[in-house]
Amino acid sequence: xxxxxxxxxxxxxxxxxxxxxxxxxxxxxxxxxxxxxxxxxxxxxxxxxxxxxxxxxxxxxxxxxxxxxxxxxxxxxxxxxxxxxxxxxxxxxxxxxxxxxxxxxxxxxxxxxxxxxxxxxxxxxxxxxxxxxxxxxxxxxxxxxxxxxxxxxxxxxxxxxxxxxxxxxxxxxxxxxxxxxxxxxxxxxxxxxxxxxxxxxxxxxxxxxxxxxxxxxxxxxxxxxxxxxxxxxxxxxxxxxxxxxxxxxxxxxxxxxxxxxxxxxxxxxxxxxxxxxxxxxxxxxxxxxxxxxxxxxxxxxxxxxxxxxxxxxxxxxxxxxxxxxxxxxxxxxxxxxxxxxxxxxxxxxxxxxxxxxxxxxxxxxxxxxxxxxxxxxxxxxxxxxx
Amino acid sequence: xxxxxxxxxxxxxxxxxxxxxxxxxxxxxxxxxxxxxxxxxxxxxxxxxxxxxxxxxxxxxxxxxxxxxxxxxxxxxxxxxxxxxxxxxxxxxxxxxx
Numbered sequence: 001x002x003x004x005x006x007x008x009x010x011x012x013x014x015x016x017x018x019x020x021x022x023x024x025x026x027x028x029x030x031x032x033x034x035x036x037x038x039x040x041x042x043x044x045x046x047x048x049x050x051x052x053x054x055x056x057x058x059x060x061x062x063x064x065x066x067x068x069x070x071x072x073x074x075x076x077x078x079x080x081x082x083x084x085x086x087x088x089x090x091x092x093x094x095x096x097x098x099x100x101x102x103x104x105x106x107x108x109x110x111x112x113x114x115x116x117x118x119x120x121x122x123x124x125x126x127x128x129x130x131x132x133x134x135x136x137x138x139x140x141x142x143x144x145x146x147x148x149x150x151x152x153x154x155x156x157x158x159x160x161x162x163x164x165x166x167x168x169x170x171x172x173x174x175x176x177x178x179x180x181x182x183x184x185x186x187x188x189x190x191x192x193x194x195x196x197x198x199x200x201x202x203x204x205x206x207x208x209x210x211x212x213x214x215x216x217x218x219x220x221x222x223x224x225x226x227x228x229x230x231x232x233x234x235x236x237x238x239x240x241x242x243x244x245x246x247x248x249x250x251x252x253x254x255x256x257x258x259x260x261x262x263x264x265x266x267x268x269x270x271x272x273x274x275x276x277x278x279x280x281x282x283x284x285x286x287x288x289x290x291x292x293x294x295x296x297x298x299x300x301x302x303x304x305x306x307x308x309x310x311x312x313x314x315x316x317x318x319x320x321x322x323x324x325x326x327x328x329x330x331x332x333x334x335x336x337x338x339x340x341x342x343x344x345x346x347x348x349x350x351x352x353x354x355x356x357x358x359x360x361x362x363x364x365x366x367x368x369x370x371x372x373x374x375x376x377x378x379x380x381x382x383x384x385x386x
Numbered sequence: 387x388x389x390x391x392x393x394x395x396x397x398x399x400x401x402x403x404x405x406x407x408x409x410x411x412x413x414x415x416x417x418x419x420x421x422x423x424x425x426x427x428x429x430x431x432x433x434x435x436x437x438x439x440x441x442x443x444x445x446x447x448x449x450x451x452x453x454x455x456x457x458x459x460x461x462x463x464x465x466x467x468x469x470x471x472x473x474x475x476x477x478x479x480x481x482x483x484x
Contacts (some may be wrong), residue, residue: 035395059445059479060395060433076399079429095437 003385004341005070006349007051008357009038013377014053016071019370020163022359023347025196026370032074033065040122040379041071043160047130047385051148054120054135062119064093064135066147080243092151096120096135096143099154100125106167114194115139115159122379124178128185136175140166140192141295142183142204155204162209162227163179169230171196176335177234181241189244189259191231197246210259214248231336244285245314247277248303252289265314270301276338280363281346285313287363288340288348290333299330307350309364319364321366324358331356336379343384389417392466396434396477400427403473408478414469416448417460434477449476 006017013031016248019355024204025349032038036055047184049070055063096117118138128133143152163184166173174193181187205376209227210373217223219230230249237243246253246262246340251272253262256376266272280286287310293301300306306326307320331354339348350363351357353372360367399405417440422472424431435442440460442448447454449470451465451473467473 016465034398059393060399060441061443062432063399063429080429092431093430122391138422187435333433 002343003046004343004347005159005361005383005385006339006357006370006376007041007194007379008052008070008351008371008374009040009041009336009379010351010355010375010377011037014038014055014071015043015371015374017357017370018107021343023343023345023359024368025342026359028371030073031184032071038378038380039119042123042125042127042381043070043383044130045127048385050125050130052123054123055131056119062094062096062117064120064123064152066149070151077148080238080273084327093149094154096137097154098141098159099156101366103159103163105163105173106165108168112164115141117141118172121174126179127180127182127192134178134180134188136178136246138172138174138191139168140173140175140195141380142175144204157200157205158207159199161198161207165227166192166195167228169279172259177231179234179236179241179244182238183241187241187258189234189236191234193232193245194228196227196229197231197234197259201228211262212254213264214253214256214262215264216248219249233279234289235279237279240284243284243313245277245279247274247289249273249295252277252314265310267310267315267317269308269317270306270319274333276333276350278338278340278348280348281340281342282344283311283346283363286311286363287314288338290338290350291298292332298332303328303330305329305331305352307348307360307364307367308332310333320360320364320367322365323369325362329354334378337377339380339382341384343383349380349382349383351380353377387471388414388422388468390423390439390470391421391474391476395479396430399429399433400426407471414464415460416455416458416462416464419464419475420460427444438446443483445480447476447479447480 002021007295008015015030019026020324039048041053051067053065104112122136124134135143141153155375177191179189199210214229217221232247244255252266305324308317331352338350348360353376354371359370408417408424433473
């Protein structure tokens with residue numbers, strides 16, 4: 001029988017939740033890296049026991065951890081003690097250095113400000129090679145490793161896509177979404193908070209903004225600007241990589257041409273503000289969002305935690321409430337904290353800033369908290385294992 | 387032999403218990419101790435000082451013989467009591483406030 005492994009990053013450590021294919025009984029393992037902010041963990045699609053984790057701290061900076069046994073044990077790639085006294089260490093697994101001239105972006109006061117590395121928000125392992133991973137950084141940039149995380153290099157072409165005009169929002173100028181096109185190894189989509197969505201069609205050498213159709217009348221002086229939109233999350237179903245769904249600061253959007261243009265599909269949502277968005281594993285027109293009241297009040301409308309599902313690719317939405325708190329609930333669900341499994345009956349998972357991880361084994365019809373009272377959840381990923 | 391006390395999270399990262407003991411050459415300076423520490427435990431590179439600039443991370447502090455050496459240059463000699471191992475060199479995570 002298949003198994004499911006849920007990788008949970010929190011403000012104070014990582015947790016690994018496992019269950020069989022029924023997804024009723026869960027084993028909770030953790031905290032791993034107790035006390036550290038674990039922004040994201042994700043397994044390799046081609047070697048599922050290879051898991052990468054972004055471990056970060058305001059005091060001690062960034063670490064990259066790697067497991068080759070499904071999260072039982074971890075190592076910092078290349079960070080082991082040197083075998084010979086006096087020999088220089090080879091590994092630089094936490095060395096993220098912008099390539100070439102550092103350059104500047106727009107700062108809060110309108111001046112230009114140099115890029116400064118702060119942390120890795122998101123790790124996206126290659127679809128074909130367990131040693132290749134992409135990493136989304138704050139300040140926004142895309143890094144990659146081809147040696148299992150020992151060394152990282154920036155793909156600097158991204159920052160040439162009008163990077164001088166990017167300006168951090170209150171949450172920082174982070175590259176938080178990386179989508180690899182399974183049908184085209186040269187195509188990657190990324191999204192940056194308060195800068196927008198970008199696409200490369202040549203493996204990361206050159207990038208272009210793909211924000212046409214986004215409108216930000218309350219955030220930007222030009223609502224239709226080419227860059228500057230606060231994209232919160234983009235999702236795709238791998239079977240249709242040209243169709244993208246986006247949760248923007250306000251507005252839920254869709255693109256049917258790989259981001260060349262976007263249309264709003266917020267429809268009857270009670271609020272079109274939110275952070276995560278995801279797509280059903282087997283129904284590419286079934287999508288999920290978690291509406292949040294507003295940009296000023298980051299909690300569900302009316303104190304009711306509701307996932308909204310559209311089975312029409314947007315516009316028509318239904319509230320999913322069974323098993324979710326419907327009174328006095330004021331948690332948030334962050335952008336990287338929702339995922340789906342690929343079992344026959346698609347499982348949907350999300351974590352909250354209140355420390356609950358909710359799971360549905362029936363495409364969202366019913367929900368259960370599979371763990372409660374963790375630290376605030378930053379990210380949730382799911383692995384479906386044989 | 388220099389005795390170095392690491393903060394909790396760096397002890398965990400380096401997988402050490404208690405103090406770390408290092409040979410740090412002569413004279414024993416702030417920089418030579420950090421060089422020796424990072425050579426022994428490469429995993430600590432970048433966690434105490436920046437990879438490229440070698441500047442101290444903002445919320446890390448260096449204490450020795452009740453003195454704060456955080457703002458001193460790397461060539462600063464450590465006090466004799468630390469250089470001889472009678473007292474430890476402290477690497478400290480700054481107070482978070484609150």
